[in-house]
Amino acid sequence: MWWCAAQLRRSYLVKTPEASTVVNLLLTRTVGSVNTSEMREKTFRICRDYLNGIWKMITPQEMVLKQVSGGMSNFLYYCALPPMAKPKQGEPSRVLVRFYGQIHGEGALEALLTESVIFTLLSERKLGPKLHGVFPGGRLEEFIPARPLKTKELSDPEISSIIAEKMAQVHSLDVPISKEPTWLWDTMKRWMSNMKATLGTEPTPQMDDKNDFIEKDLSSAMRAVLRWNLDTEMDWMRSYLTQLRSPVVFCHNDLQEGNILIRESAVTREEKLVIIDFEYCSYNYRGFDVANHFCEWMYDYTFDKYPKFNYNPEAMPSVEQKLYFIRCYLETVQRELGIDSCHKDPIQMSVDAGVKDELQLLREADCFMLASHFFWGLWAVVNAPVSSIPFGYWEYAEARFSAYFEHKQNLLGKYGEVIESIA
Structure with a gap:
């Protein structure tokens, strides 16, 4: 995929290269649309519980869901409201749901906790993507319509x-x-x-x-x-x-x-x-x-x-x-x-x-x-x-x-x- 070369050097040894935040162009070349009912229900439930507003008024089948990347480290999904659903209370219309992958190796858990603390702090200071929620096994991140610099x-x-x-x-x-x-x-x-x-x-x-x-x-x-x-x-x-x-x-x-x-x-x-x-x-x-x-x-x-x-x-x-x-x-x-x-x-x-x-x-x-x-x-x-x-x-x-x-x-x-x- 086009983004691998730009992102691969940022990956640790056992990781599948992936962007921490996804850009619009990436959605045209995703790993593929996700149709499994289990994952759709899981991601929808997270969005509904953490984002509130209009997210509580749509069904899992109406939510737009695409898998952006998946590997040994993280699984990243793009979730969006259907075209006719408009935010009511300032809730985001599209987000990224990140599921942490398998945690192996000495210091892996410590590294994950440290990265989560850093992500939260930079989010609060508006130096990185906004953090919409933290749940057991993952987090809910801002979707940024952007592209990487050349x-x-x-x-x-x-x-x-x-x-x-x-x-x-x-x-x-x-x-x-x-x-x-x-x-x-x-x-x-x-x-x-x-x-x-x-x-x-x-x-x-x-x-x-x-x-x-x-x-x-x-x-x-x-x-x-x-x-x-x-x-x-x-x-x-x-x-x-x-x-x-x-x-x-x-x-x-x-x-x-x-x-x-x-x-x-x-x-x-x-x-x-x-x-x-x-x-x-x-x-x-x-x-x-x-x-x-x-x-x-x-x-x-x-x-x-x-x-x-x-x-x-x-x-x-x-x-x-x-x-x-x-x-x-x-x-x-x-x-x-x-x-x-x-x-x-x-x-x-x-x-x-x-x-x-x-x-x-x-x-x-x-x-x-x-x-x-x-x-x-x-x-x-x-x-x-x-x-x-x-x-x-x-x-x-x-x-x-x-x-x-x-x-x-x-x-x-x-x-x-x-x-x-x-x-």
């Missing part, structure tokens, strides 16, 4: 400024979860262990657009990954990035075009973009979130031909584009945290404080691009043998690790092994 749209100045504002609002949240920045290193450590086991197995055959298995020699990509001493490299990277003392904030950790919806008919600037997919959210270094977003300007996951992604290093935002994003971000952080920007000497404040803050975050983002490349490189290697999606995981891993080492040399030439603080 990679090239990330460089649009207006869109970039809104993304910066949204990111700043997320970073300003006080979320009731562990605030230690262990997620990034713990995840990479776990994936590193999985990778060692992965490299001892044969890669999964890749499929072409016709779903026929094709022979593809992946040895070159595998050899490229094997020739790097990634264990030692990760230790060096952690030591190198720790020098930056990047502030720890609540991060999205995957703010790329597929996870940002643009509404079809937004009334206000605030409503124009909606952030989705909070499964990687955690307390993390702000430099990683900004750097990861900048890296996404270079990767297009809607590429038609194998390996199903396109890497364009020329699309990396310029220094001017980065600073524009950073200024919008910092201004929003000040507003969100209630920091008074007034000063007896505005010019002096601009030079001493504003510019220093901008350059500091610019440096953090520059250096944390290492972590973004490394993180998604490991992700690709671990997913390669277990995913049935026709995506060039090994090629993607090679691309990200190659970008990591190239960027490392650039950073060492610019800053050296020791990163001096900005005076």
Whole structure:
């Protein structure tokens, strides 16, 4: 389906790729209409009990029901009122019903609870889809008539400024979860262990657009990954990035075009973009979130031909584009945290404080691009043998690790092994 390439990288290892919130275009290519009376009765009962209003005046057979996605993780259904039924008390006319799938593995339940807390909090702050209800085994979500951003749209100045504002609002949240920045290193450590086991197995055959298995020699990509001493490299990277003392904030950790919806008919600037997919959210270094977003300007996951992604290093935002994003971000952080920007000497404040803050975050983002490349490189290697999606995981891993080492040399030439603080 058209949305797989844009969403697959957001999925955990055993998950079927799916959007956290569904867009209009998706409904024309759903898994299929659902006619089973059991599921129709179940979803209708949930909508009736949690939404009230006109939902109590229609029958299960009148409700529009379509299955959007289904897999080992979540089952998502689109439910809507029939055309002649109009809301009476402000209730929504269409929603998404999400049923949680099987919960397996160490920490899976904890991850589900954390994701639910995060979804609820972001819903209340209007930073994500509205939460209409929580029931045993699932939740009721807002349906957003929108589409995901395209990679090239990330460089649009207006869109970039809104993304910066949204990111700043997320970073300003006080979320009731562990605030230690262990997620990034713990995840990479776990994936590193999985990778060692992965490299001892044969890669999964890749499929072409016709779903026929094709022979593809992946040895070159595998050899490229094997020739790097990634264990030692990760230790060096952690030591190198720790020098930056990047502030720890609540991060999205995957703010790329597929996870940002643009509404079809937004009334206000605030409503124009909606952030989705909070499964990687955690307390993390702000430099990683900004750097990861900048890296996404270079990767297009809607590429038609194998390996199903396109890497364009020329699309990396310029220094001017980065600073524009950073200024919008910092201004929003000040507003969100209630920091008074007034000063007896505005010019002096601009030079001493504003510019220093901008350059500091610019440096953090520059250096944390290492972590973004490394993180998604490991992700690709671990997913390669277990995913049935026709995506060039090994090629993607090679691309990200190659970008990591190239960027490392650039950073060492610019800053050296020791990163001096900005005076």
